Amino acid sequence: QVEIIFLCLYRIALTPNLYKEYLSSFSYEQTVNRRELPYTSTIRGRVAIYNATVGWYTGVPNALLAFISKGGRVFVEMTDESGFFSISHVQGGTWSAFKLNESTGNLIYAPDFGVYKYPSLVLTKWGPEVDIGFYTVFKCGTAVLFDLMDPSFLQIPPMDGGQVLLSIYEHDTHSAPTSFGSSVQFLMREGYAVATVYLPPDVPIEILLKTGYALKMPLAFLINASGESSEGAGYRLREGEQYIFTYTALRLAEDLYWVNNGYLQTAERYQLGGGFAKKHDSIRGFIEQAKDMLKSRRYDMAYHYSIMAWAFGRDVYLGLRGLIEDSVNAIVYVIAMMLPFIFLFERLVFHAEGLKRILSLIGVSLFFISLLSFLHPGFIVASNIMMVIVSFIVVILVLMVIAVFFSIFSSAVKRLAIRMRGMHFAEISKGDAAVMSFSVGVENLRKRKSKLLLTLFSIIIVVMALVMFTSTSTITLVQPLPAGEHPPYQGIYVKRLDWGKLQHQVGENAVRQLRIICGEDAIVTPRIWVHPINPADPSLRFTLSYKNNNITFHAMIGMTPEEINNAIIQSAVIAGRWFLPTDRWTCILTEKQAERLGITELPAEVTLLGRKFIVTGIVDGNIFDDIREMDGEAITPLDATQERIWSIHFPSEDNLIIGYRDALLLGGRIVSVSARFSNSSLISEAAKVFSGAFSGLAIYSGVGDFIYLNTKMRRISIHGLEMQAIPLGIAILILFNLMLGEVYGRKR
The missing domain is CATH 2.60.40.10 (Immunoglobulins)
Known part of the structure; x- marks a missing residue:
């Protein structure tokens, strides 16, 4: 290989006019004439x-x-x-x-x-x-996928965390095929992406959905899993065949379910379920409900249950994968602790020398690793446990080689120091002292074999009793954290953290899901913001014209007719009316805006972006500016001209109120959605369900006189510790007594 590289470099170096003909286009200093x-x-x-x-x-x-x-x-x-x-x-x-x-x-x-x-x-x-x-x-053969998103956000993955990434692998080897391809189309308003995947013919293929923050643990995958095979069989297409993954979200949820089912069966064999079984069973219920809704042709409900199954399925997948990886990682720790034990055991039991000692060490190692494989779940759940063991042994051997080189270097430095300064004092290396202490200790233990066995059995029994009656596990739960008092209404408020930095919206998916979860007990009202193409440029403004008068403003807010149920908005309307469901291309002005345009009678026709709008009402700008949501911020559009500040909003005089559907047609983004409940007793449960599935969103709930931010968090649960205080003290005293007995026994 070195020879080939050298010949290639030699050939390139001898190429005539190499820079001028071939490499000059890579120069950053070159300009086009x-x-x-x-x-x-x-x-x-x-x-x-x-x-x-x-x-x-x-x-x-x-x-x-x-x-x-x-x-x-x-x-x-x-x-x-x-x-x-x-x-x-x-x-x-x-x-x-x-x-x-x-x-x-x-x-x-x-x-x-x-x-x-x-x-x-x-x-x-x-x-x-x-x-x-x-x-x-x-x-190739062609496969078409829909509904590609992050289910916890109900949206395409955030720009700063990475876009949708499709990894295409051969199912049998889990490696990329020789030839493959894909193209992805992002539908920002709908909140998902669609993709066409080009697959090599007659090869079983699996497709993994990833993003920048989910490379190791994918968002989902398509592996054609089933109850008979949780590892799946992959998808095999013929040349020229087109396969459409209809109801893609449901297919992703099913594959997640069957993979989780295989993991859970293995984990529960060793009592490692970790509380995932109940949530796993609920996912099966969502999948069955989605299929029932498809048979009834209720596609909105089928999509809802598919997304819920996908969101909860990925939570279970992350938990089980973490549990399995922890079990595998624990093997490394156990083997690290086993190494000194193996040397100690060999010295105590066999005490061989030369080749016999090497063989006895190998035999003892194999025996205890085999014994551990029957007791530790990591040996079963690991995909290749021998690679874990061999890798760890290689690391140990490399460290030993490094230690030898360091010892040689230290000895050379000491010899040089003695040659230059002379011998000042005699010393022994710490490593030699440790080895000598180990050997002397082992020889002393061999002299009293019966006492040694009794001591070891006592320590083993005490430690096993403490470990077996105490366990530590992590649990995931939705925790409502206090976020304020005196909510503006009784209900739920959903937005993106930092407003998605105006890169991503809440999306229509969140509106649909919230409507279904809340049902008929709540009035759901989404809001839209419309900014210029570059929101950070303060010179970009919209112009509204009436006869010979013009006003300019930085943004628009799209609101639904149902907002009139808000008592504050009712009080803000001082002339005309609020929006009606039948309105199209209508707007509402503030009192000062109407005055600057010279509008005295309603309805009035104005011009915006080359289109005629009808002014149906006038609001008091001061009252409108005072409206606050559960996060304490105004409802008017965000002032994006403030660099990296995501809490300053334009005043009502610097934006225009238009209808919700009109704002959608003008390219606006759904930035928040509210649900006002008539029965406040239903709020907590609805917020819990929505937060449990879609934890990537900021979800506030107003219940009674308090505002809560519903957050999914992990907690460490320690079982049995409260019962171990007294036994732990007794165990410490027992071990202390054993050690004292050993010391005084040697004294005699």
Whole structure:
């Protein structure tokens, strides 16, 4: 390998005009001279498939190449009989290539992101003509997925934590196939993503849904699991086949359920259920209810139960995976404690020398590891326990080698110091002293074998009694934390922490889920904020016109007709009326806004963004500004011009009140949702259910005179400790008495 690398580097170094012809485009100092280069370029290339028989790429005829330029223009070109293509008048952009079955319209070739992906734009220079080389495709089957999101947020994963990532693996080896591909489309308003996955034909494949903060523990997976096989069988597609994962959320929840079921059965064999069995059974209930709703064609309820099963299923998955990993990690600790015990046991029982000592150490090690494998659950739940043991032994051996080198280095330094300064005092190394103490101690123990056995049995019995009657475990629960007093209404308020930093919304999913959970006992009212394209730019403002008068403002708030049930909003309306369910393209002004526009009679027609709006009412801006939600903040849009401050809101004079559906059509984001209950006794249970499933949201509840922030948290539960105080004291005295007896016994 070193020789090959050297030859490659030697060849590259001898390439004529290497920097000028090939590497100059990588220079950050290079600028484009418009006199020498035109604004547009002609891009040439070849759509090809890697031919393993000849070890190189073979052109794909009649493939479609789509090029999307920086300006958003789409160019589509078909390759010739050799796979070549040419697109003119473009500069920069992205491209992709496909080939369709002319009879069925299904994909038969798709972009290859695997090991044969050709590194486009490497060693090329943009100019009048650009050759991108090969664009690699492969023969594939196609799978379509929906509802890709983080169920705890009911939304696409946050931008700062990573987007939706699809990992495609061969099911048998859990490694990436040679060729694969995918494309993901994000539907921000709906709160989920859809994806098309390109899979190698006739290979069982599993698909993992991940994000930046869930790489090790995926959000979900599709492995085709069942009651007969919790590990699944994967999905095998034929060439040109298109498979649609209908009810994707339900399929994800089912696979999570069966995997958890396998984990739970293994864990309960060793009494390690950890309280997950009850929640696991409830997930099965959600899945069955979702299937029943599908049979009844109540798709909204089926989706609700699917999302609930997915959210709770991932909670159980995280808990069981953590429990299993803790069990496996405990093996490393146990083996670390076993190492000195093995040396002690061999010295006490066999006391061999030379080769016999090595064989006795190996035999003792194998015996106790075999015994431990029957007693410790980590040996069963670990996917490859021998790798854990071998890895730990390798680490120990490496540490021993490092210790030897350090000892040699220390000895050399000491010899050098003695040569230069002379011997000042005699000393023995701490390691030699420890080994000598160990040997002397073992020899003393061997002289009194019967007393040694009695002492060891006494210590073992006392320690086992303490350990077996005490256990420590973690429990996850929804804990309502006090967040204030005197709630503005009796109900539930849902938002994103720091308003999602205006990158992500609460989303329509949260509105639907809250409506279903609260039922007919509550009035659910979502709110929308509409900001300019760049909310942080204070110069960007909306303009509202009436006759010859104009006013400008930074943002808009979309509100529903049901908001009139709020007594404060009722008192704020001083002229006209609030929104009606039948209203379209209507708005409400503050008293000062109406005065500046010169509006004296209602309804009045105004112009916003080139569209006619009808002013139906006027509100008192001071009263509207005083409205506070359960988090203590105003309901008006966030002032995003304040850098990294997520609690300052625009005054009512600097925003416009419009209808909820109109705000959606203008591209607004659902930032919060409220549920006002007529029966306050139902609030706590609804908040508990919603918080337990969707813990990524900030969920407030107003009950009586208090406001609570419902948070999911983990607590450490120690069972039996309250009963161990007196036995623990007795055990300490027993061990102390044994040690004293040993000391005085040697004195005699």
